[in-house]
Amino acid sequence: MADDDNQQEGNESTPLIRTGRPRENSVASMLARGRSNTINGLKTGYDTVRRHKVQFMYALLGSVLLYLGFTLAFLPRTSLARDFRRLHFNKFTRAETYRVYLESLQRENHAKEHVRAYTSHRHLTGDSEALKYTVNQLKALGFSPKLEKYYPWLNEPVETGLSLWVDEEKVFESSMIEDCLEEDPSSCGPEQVPAFHGYSANGKVTARFVYCNYGSLEDYEFLRREGIDLSGKIHIIRYSVLFRGLKVKNAEANGASAVILYTDTFDDGNVTEANGYKAYPFGPARNSGGFQRGSVEYFTEAPGDPTTPGYASKSPDTKRMSPLGRVPTIPSIPMSQKDISKILPYLNNRGSPFDVQGNVDGFNYYSGPSDKNVELTVVNEQEYKIKEITDVLVEIPGILHGSAIVIGNHRDSWTVGGVGDPNSGSSVLLEVARGLSELLKKGWKPLRTIQLASWDGEEPAMLGSTEYGEDHASKLQKQVLAYFNLDTTITGSQFKCESNPLLSGLLPRSAALTRFAGKPGKSLLQVWEEQSDAYVGVLGSGTDFAVFQHHLGIPSANFRFAGNGKDDAVYQYHTNYDTYTWLETFVDPEYFLHNTMAIFTGMSVLMLSENEVVYFNSQDYAREIQSHYKQWHTLLNHTFRGHNYIQGKAHNLSRLISHIETNVSAEFDRQTAALRKSVVRDYPWYKFYKKIAIYVKLVKTNSKLKRLDRLFVTDRGLKDRPWMKHSIYGPDKQLGYAGDVLPGLHEAILAENPTEIVEWLNILDEQLTLVQDLLSA
Known part of the structure; x- marks a missing residue:
């Protein structure tokens, strides 16, 4: 029975095993079960979170508050x-920032290698070698130079003669070139440039000649008063502080057929x-x-391409005007x-005879004219063409957008040399770039954008800077705070500075941080005070700041080491003897002055860049306007007594200017x-809200300071010089190079023109009222 029972159980169980796999072991069953478990698990988790939601959120918020409280408790001011x-x-x-910049330039000085590289070959306007060297040096410092090309109309010499x-x-014929000096290798060689004038008219003239002293308006008035026959003659004029273009213009107006300077x-x-x-090369006197x-x-009236006055020559096909009246x-x-x-x-x-004598051997300084059988032949053949020029620009973007400082120098020269003018400044510009590069390598970023500019074509008529300024006028006026110019930078021992008064507080401070000529314990400011009581002169013309200050209303400064007029070597200006041999023998043998200027220039830029509040001084500006207006007011009262x-x-x-100077600008400063x-x-x-209030005031104040000088830009410009648009600063109309303050009013008073006087009094009243409102708001 037992066996039978067992057999029966076995028989009953056998079909269960053979009829199919259990449910729980099938794939479908496993998937279904897994899905069910997942859904059930999510529901269970959600129910748990829902039940404890309030407790969870409180715990999370408490943790965050605890962390923030701990952090804020120890947050630094x-x-x-x-x-x-x-x-x-x-x-x-x-x-x-100041320390790293100073140390980088005090540790090394590459000015000598730059000067020698630039002045080893002929580099007239448009020279490719000087361009290549500049670009390569900037790239080696880690910058990405931008090239801007323009196409002015200008001349190159073919033949000149006398x-x-x-x-x-x-009985005599000039070689039209300097003698080769064995002591000065740069004065010799096949690349020497014959003597010529930029933008001089072509022609061959044979005529009698007359001596016209300095060629000033007073000199010609004297000659006419003496009854000297000037018409059709070749006028011989000596160089002076009067710009050479105005000398030729005066001669032409007085009947000259040609001019020798x-x-x-x-x-x-x-x-x-x-x-x-x-005399050079054996001594400091002029050769x-x-x-x-x-x-x-006539670039003291309107610099730049004379065929595109007021707009840029951006291509060879740019629409052009006749240059008549500008050349x-x-x-x-020129003559030696x-x-x-x-x-x-x-x-x-x-x-x-003229009262002023001179050093020309055998000449008693009589006017002439020459005898009928004594004549001169002047030959001037120039090739005029459209020529490509290239500006090199480097931009270091700043934290504050829409605010920039520009440092500029031109690299073109009249000769192989050109050490003093301009390449001492070219070397300084590259040294400033090296100092800024060292800062960038260490992770620095300027507060305001800094731009470096190597201009082309300054010598003929400030071509590169003017075309660039006209091309980007709107952008520059919106963004640029100041322009610093380097030209004829190292030609003597005396520090000289001309500047818009807004910068007059900044420059002495940067000079105080500049070690003078490698001498520990002696600053540039000390030397500046010893030499001239830290005098700051008035900006004139004849170099690249013209488009910035006189045309666009951008505060500018120009600084250099120049001859002291006492015992410094005479600068061999624009001759084949402006060479590194002259410089290293008589001016800066160790290039210490170059190093001083590089430090000073960079520090001036950094002090303007790195100060949150723009480092301008409005009262100094008002004080200069007041000082010069008093002079012209006195002259006006004398000329128009009873009017x-x-x-x-x-x-x-006068009352308005005095109020701005003594009250408005003083309170604003x-x-x-x-601030x-x-x-x-x-x-x-x-107290973050205080910082917000300070920031709002900061933005407003900086905006005012940037706009201040622009308020003096007029649409009409100066009389007969519409390109010169600034009513406070402009080149002296009769001298050219020198600067004039309130030039429109001054010229109107000198001309005794009541209509012009009233117009300028109205213009100044309107502009100064805007200044008063701006500073008082």
């Missing part, structure tokens, strides 16, 4: 200045051969064989004292100084 930098991942403090004829026989060493002051000094090349375009229509050539001494003695005892309407308007303007302190004052985190 910070200033708006530090927050600016931290938000942009800039760890550099202002002091650290011959003296007596009784139709040629020569250098008289008498005007060099104490350091002359006549006073016992030896009398030098020819001063240069431009005669002379008679030929002119050595060669002119073969000619001028023929005028002795003919015509009238009640003019005197009434002039008196009202006081508030600005207080500078607030920006660097530390606050705890919970």
Whole structure:
């Protein structure tokens, strides 16, 4: 029975095993079960979270608050200045920025290699070698230079000449080039540039000649008063502070058929051969064989391409105008004292003598004209064409957008040398770039954008800078705070500075941080004070700041080491003797002055860039306007005594200027100084609202300071010089190079033109009222 039962159980169980797999082992069953478990698990988790939601959220919020409380309890006090930098991942403090820059330039000095590289070959406007060197040096420093090309109309020399004829026989002919000096290798070689003038008219003239002293309006008035026959003659004029283009213009207006401009060493002051000094290369006096090349375009009236006045020559196909009225229509050539001494003695005892004497051998400084049988032939053949020029620009973007500082220098020269003008400045620009590069390598980012510019074509007529300024006028006026210019940068021992007064507080501060000529313990400011009581002059013209200051209303400064007029070597300006041999023998043998200028320039830029509040001083500006207006007001009262309407308007303007100078600008500068302190004052985190208020005031103040100089830009410009649009600063109309303050009013008073006087009194009243409103708002 038992066996039977067992068999029965076995029989009953066997079919269960054979009829199929259990449910729980099938794939479908496993998937279904897994899905069910997942859904059930999610429901269970959700129910759990839902049941404990309130407790969970409280716990999370409490943790966050605990963390924030702990963090805020130990959060350091910070200033708006530090927050600016931290938000942009800039760890550099202002002091650290200055230190790194100073150390990088004090540790090394590459100025010599740059000067020699630039001046080893001929580099006229458009030269490709100087361009290549500049670009390569900037790239080696880690920058990405941008090239901007323009296409001005200008000239290159083909042939110039001067011959003296007596009784139709040629008795002298100038070589039109300096002698080769064995002591100065740069003065020799096949690349030497013959003497010529930029933008001089082509022509060949044979005529009698007359001596016209400096070619000033006063000199021509004297000659006319003396009854000297000037018409059709070749006018011989000596160089001076009067711009050469205006000399040719004055000569043309007085009937000249051609002009010869020569250098008289008498005007060099104490350091002359006549006073016992030896001439270059054996001594510091001028070599009398030098020819001063240069431009005669009327660029003190309107620089830039004379065929595109007021707009940029952006392509060879740019629409052009006639240059008539912006360049002379008679030929002119430069001449050395050595060669002119073969000619001028023929005028002795003919015509009238001038009071001013000179150093031309055998000449008694009579006017002439020459005898009928004594004539000169002037030959001037220039090739005029459209030529490509290239500006090189480097931009270092800043934290604050829409605010920039520009440093510029031109690299083109009239000769192989051109050491003083311009390549001492070219080397300084590259050294400034090296110092800024060192900062960038360490992670620095400037507060404001810094732009470096190497201009092309300055010598003919500030072509590169002017075309660039006209091309980007709107952008520059919106963004650029200031322009610093480097030209003829190292030619003597005396520090000289011309500047818009808005920068007058900044420059002495940067000079105080600049070690002078490698001498520990002596600053540039100390030297500046010893030499001239830290005098800051008025900006004139003749270099690249013109488009920025006079056309666009961008505060500018120009600084250099120049001859002191006492015992410094005479600068061999625009001659083949402006070479590194001259520089290293008589001016800066160790290139210490170059290093000083690089440090000073960079520090000036950094102090303007790294200060949250723009480092401008409005009262200095108002004070300069007040000072010069008093002079012109006195002259006006003398000229128009009894003219009640003019005197009434002039008196009202005087009161307005005085109010701005003594009250408005003084109060604005006081508030600005207080704001500078607030920006660097530390606050705890919970007083963040104070930083917001400071920031709002900071933006408003900086906007005012940027706009201030633009308010003096007029649409009409100066009379007969519409390109010169600034009503406070412009080139002196009669001298050219020198600067004039309130030039429109000054010129109107000198011309005794009541209509023009009233117009300028109205313009100044309107502009100064806007200044008053701006600073008071």
